[in-house]
Amino acid sequence: MGRLNWQFGEVIETQMETARSKSVSLAVPGWIDHQAGQHVDVRLTAEDGYQVERSYSIASPPEDAERIVLTVERLEDGEVSPYLVDELHVGDKLELRGPIGGYFVWEAQIGGPLLLVAGGSGIVPLMAMIRHRQRAGSNVATRLIYSSRFYEDIIYRDEL
């Protein structure tokens, strides 16, 4: 296996999901198709060369070619999530590498039934599975149990 190299994604769309969470759509030329449930590592570089990395789940299904969506919840004392939610705009570039993780994944051909359990922003990788199920035309029996502190905090409320 070759190294998972750092590459650039360009922000093509952003959408607030709740008051504290935002979906960022990225065009990633040459993106290797991911599996629903996988994540990427994101790296930020400041002007003085200071770098930070974090991992974020991919919310979009593998059917979106060369495009991924990350949904990020803003943590008050965070270093990366406030940047992604407050600062990152359409046209910005974001350095990332992936897809990562070969365990917590689901593909329609695996079949079911599918029982998905999430709390808070833990919904994100499961949403990739739900979207993949729909896009792949799968009719696998699926249940989502999703816990949220407040009604207003439910991510993807309209889509669900």
Place this chain on the structure above:
Amino acid sequence: MSEGFISRGFHRRSQQSDVSGRIPPGQYLESGFPVLTAGPTQHTPLEKWDFSIVGEVDQTKRWTWDEFRALPHETVTVDIHCVTKWSKLDTQWEGISLDTLLDQVVFDANYIIAISDGGYTTNLPLDEIMGGKAWIVYAYQGEPIAPEHGGPARLLVPHLYFWKSAKWVRSLKLSDQDEPGFWESLGYNNHGDPWKEERYWGD
């Protein structure tokens, strides 16, 4: 790839200067103790717990909980680094050095596979776990290790990413061959040195 790239509008927010030199590249300082596990938390009662060394040994060696706890133990204070990016400093553990355990068998092997309750495995070269580098620990900060953190006993190999420090470890299999363990088969690096950022395949 990133030569000269600057993330527009990004500025350092954390103040970690007092720990500079102790946080490997790409890691951040964590004061809590996150729980990450691939499967369900294991709950093995102590009367059913034992620890064994199997594989390329002259004779399989097995200790009950009481026998294990009677072995010479050490207290170590180490920094730990999880591949999910958090690092935690000055964690204190008590347990048995793998040097002490392997001293009690005659073996011919270059690798170990740690095998845990629940089926988790991780592989390590022998020279990465001998010479005061690895322990089977049963206490954290002076208290028995909580089940969600791998109690009653877990492997501790602090110089490698923490997925190598298998929770709920029950046996070590000695082998001539390096067999990839659970995460090592699923995209994660076979070696896992945090200072070289050996996170994934090919790093």
